[in-house]
Amino acid sequence: MEQLQIKDSILVKNYIDGDEKALEILINRHNQRITSFIYSKVLDRDVAEDIFQDTFIKVIKTLKKGRYSEEGKFLPWVMRIAHNLVIDHFRKNKRMPKFEGSDDFNIFSVIHDEKLNAEKQIIKDQIESDLTLLIDELPDDQREVLIMRIYKDMSFKEISENTNVSINTALGRMRYALINLRKIVERKNIVLTN
Numbered sequence: 001m002e003q004l005q006i007k008d009s010i011l012v013k014n015y016i017d018g019d020e021k022a023l024e025i026l027i028n029r030h031n032q033r034i035t036s037f038i039y040s041k042v043l044d045r046d047v048a049e050d051i052f053q054d055t056f057i058k059v060i061k062t063l064k065k066g067r068y069s070e071e072g073k074f075l076p077w078v079m080r081i082a083h084n085l086v087i088d089h090f091r092k093n094k095r096m097p098k099f100e101g102s103d104d105f106n107i108f109s110v111i112h113d114e115k116l117n118a119e120k121q122i123i124k125d126q127i128e129s130d131l132t133l134l135i136d137e138l139p140d141d142q143r144e145v146l147i148m149r150i151y152k153d154m155s156f157k158e159i160s161e162n163t164n165v166s167i168n169t170a171l172g173r174m175r176y177a178l179i180n181l182r183k184i185v186e187r188k189n190i191v192l193t194n
Contacts, residue, residue: 008074016063023063027056030075034082041086051089055082134184142177145170 006025014022034055039048058081062068068077135143144163148154154162159170 012063012068012074016066016068023060026074030078033075034078037079038082038086041083042089047089051082051085054085058085134181137184138177138180142173142180145173146177146181149174 008026008029011022011026015026031052035048035052038051038055039045042048042051055078059078135146138146141163145159148159148162149156156167156170156174160167163170165173
């Protein structure tokens with residue numbers, strides 16, 4: 001069965017070793033999924049095509065520079081690049097609020113920006129209510145840490161003391177809470193932007 005489809009990790013390695021065809025196979029394999037993901041966010045075929053091209057330009061540059069660390073996670077890595085480029089597109093077109101002091105768009109920065117105008121306030125309220133529903137789906141230990149950190153602005157030291165776990169455990173729970181939130185967002189296909 002495995003012979004029928006060469007693993008992504010092998011194709012990536014082959015491409016880095018100079019096999020241009022390997023990249024073509026990778027692009028063709030994931031084209032539909034990545035394009036659909038981008039289109040679902042921008043709702044414009046031409047823009048989606050541009051962002052898709054930019055995504056693979058970035059992929060190629062990163063692979064050529066040897067900056068890609070292979071963990072068998074090629075598609076999630078490409079999706080992350082595509083997602084960041086979608087955010088850049090919205091920022092450039094002023095269609096999404098840009099939050100100060102944050103290079104990377106972060107759903108939680110929405111909660112903390114006080115200087116929102118009325119329209120953004122409505123969006124913020126919607127995102128907060130969406131987030132509350134999403135957070136309710138997390139396991140108890142992860143939800144507890146996330147609420148303490150995000151809503152109560154507690155340090156990890158305070159969280160570890162309050163929950164009787166080590167700082168590392170508190171950090172781990174926070175990390176898993178964010179990973180799980182991301183999965184829930186993807187599964188439900190929720191766009192936490194305007």
